[in-house]
Amino acid sequence: MDRNEEIITLLKMYNQHHIIKLLDKLNEKQKQNLLEQISNIDLHQVMELYDNTKKEIEIKENKIESIQYLDKEKLTKMEQDKFRELGEKVIVSAQYAVVTMAGGQGTRLGHTGPKGTFKLDVYGKGKYLFEILAENLKEANKKYNTIIPWYIMTSKENNDETQEFLEKNNYFGYEKKHVMLFKQGELPLIDENGKLLIGNNLKIKEASNGNGGVFASLRTSGMLSDMKERGIKWVFIGGVDNAILKMVDVILLGMAICKNVQIASKSVVKANAHEKVGVFCKMNGHPKVIEYSELPEKMAEEVDDNGELKFSESHIMCNLFTIEAIEKISKEPLIYHSAFKKNSYIDENCKEIIPDKPNSYKFEAFIFDSFELFDDIAILRGKREDDFAPVKNKEGVDSPKTAKELYEKYWERQK
Numbered sequence: 298m299d300r301n302e303e304i305i306t307l308l309k310m311y312n313q314h315h316i317i318k319l320l321d322k323l324n325e326k327q328k329q330n331l332l333e334q335i336s337n338i339d340l341h342q343v344m345e346l347y348d349n350t351k352k353e354i355e356i357k358e359n360k361i362e363s364i365q366y367l368d369k370e371k372l373t374k375m376e377q378d379k380f381r382e383l384g385e386k387v388i389v390s391a392q393y394a395v396v397t398m399a400g401g402q403g404t405r406l407g408h409t410g411p412k413g414t415f416k417l418d419v420y421g422k423g424k425y426l427f428e429i430l431a432e433n434l435k436e437a438n439k440k441y442n443t444i445i446p447w448y449i450m451t452s453k454e455n456n457d458e459t460q461e462f463l464e465k466n467n468y469f470g471y472e473k474k475h476v477m478l479f480k481q482g483e484l485p486l487i488d489e490n491g492k493l494l495i496g497n498n499l500k501i502k503e504a505s506n507g508n509g510g511v512f513a514s515l516r517t518s519g520m521l522s523d524m525k526e527r528g529i530k531w532v533f534i535g536g537v538d539n540a541i542l543k544m545v546d547v548i549l550l551g552m553a554i555c556k557n558v559q560i561a562s563k564s565v566v567k568a569n570a571h572e573k574v575g576v577f578c579k580m581n582g583h584p585k586v587i588e589y590s591e592l593p594e595k596m597a598e599e600v601d602d603n604g605e606l607k608f609s610e611s612h613i614m615c616n617l618f619t620i621e622a623i624e625k626i627s628k629e630p631l632i633y634h635s636a637f638k639k640n641s642y643i644d645e646n647c648k649e650i651i652p653d654k655p656n657s658y659k660f661e662a663f664i665f666d667s668f669e670l671f672d673d674i675a676i677l678r679g680k681r682e683d684d685f686a687p688v689k690n691k692e693g694v695d696s697p698k699t700a701k702e703l704y705e706k707y708w709e710r711q712k
């Protein structure tokens with residue numbers, strides 16, 4: 298059996314007859330392109346993900362407990378000095394790298410183009426999100442007399458545009474040889490009947506596999522090896538869309554080293570018991586971020602002896618990992634979550650169908666699902682006004698308007 302026949306057999310096995318029919322209608326070049334793409338897709342995995350969407354969610358007897366954290370505000374002078382000293386040592390000895398995850402689609406913001414190219418209307422002139430991140434890193438470089446390697450995760454879809462934008466803007470003054478772009482993984486979109494969607498370009502429609510894909514992509518793209526060659530020991534991984542994200546927090550780093558853990562995360566306290574955010578907890582003895590929808594109402598409202606919410610620490614995509622932790626996670630299978638979304642496709646007659654309601658599943662892994670692979674992580678409670686100015690929605694909460702206000706107020710206080 299030749300390679301093409303093997304692929305056709307697989308397509309039959311996984312009930313993808315619509316693709317076989319389509320192949321008959323394509324010219325040789327189109328046919329080879331499509332077959333080549335399919336040969337790189339793990340059909341077994343995709344069908345397993347699809348089957349999971351049909352399964353009832355298993356109600357396990359999960360033991361959910363609150364998790365320990367330290368409040369940055371309440372650290373003693375001695376603790377602060379100790380953490381700072383430990384953290385600074387890593388940074389000045391060039392053992393620290395930063396990863397920015399910029400492979401998202403930013404659908405809620407509705408900006409055309411990669412999210413990092415969005416200009417936040419600050420101080421009249423405005424600053425791009427990538428510019429804000431570059432400025433923050435440059436400031437840390439100056440402070441610690443080093444150059445922190447900056448890895449940027451893009452998607453297949455937005456990689457070229459991101460690269461062009463950064464080139465055009467001269468990497469916002471960051472030394473080009475220390476900025477590395479790498480692409481994240483993708484997974485096919487699949488319809489309600491388990492059929493892979495075909496796009497206008499006569500290829501299987503794929504979408505980014507979520508920010509949890511960062512670990513495997515770091516390894517397969519060679520970035521993890523690059524980090525090792527540079528002698529990196531700790532890696533900060535954050536999003537592109539928090540205008541006051543602290544990518545180089547020596548207290549967070551020092552705390553992780555002092556506690557001898559492989560992961561540290563910054564949290565901010567929940568605005569109220571029912572705020573729709575994921576919160577840290579321990580589930581069956583392992584650290585975890587539990588979605589608001591999965592936290593029983595009674596638990597969400599529970600308070601401790603000091604009258605504070607027991608499940609109060611929300612995850613703000615501000616995480617630190619040892620290089621060993623990244624390596625370990627990158628080799629574990631990811632937990633995928635599915636979202637049912639609207640996606641256009643072409644039918645067997647090559648006619649484009651634009652659905653008016655959700656028609657297909659997108660699979661995404663979340664970065665915080667990696668926490669449960671460890672016995673413990675260190676959590677540092679930051680302050681919303683110092684650490685969290687997200688740009689998520691076009692309007693209302695977590696929008697450019699709220700982020701601009703938070704950004705300007707934050708920098709006003711630093712004067």
Ligand code: UTP
Pocket residue numbers: 398399400401402403404405406412450481505506507508535536537538614689
């Ligand atoms: P979000 O989950 O908020 O997604 O990403 P998003 O793509 O920015 O926005 P919506 O949901 O489509 O409106 C949090 C961070 O993770 C990155 C994003 O770029 C952002 O920095 N991300 C998300 C990726 O890098 N890849 C992904 O596949 C998803």
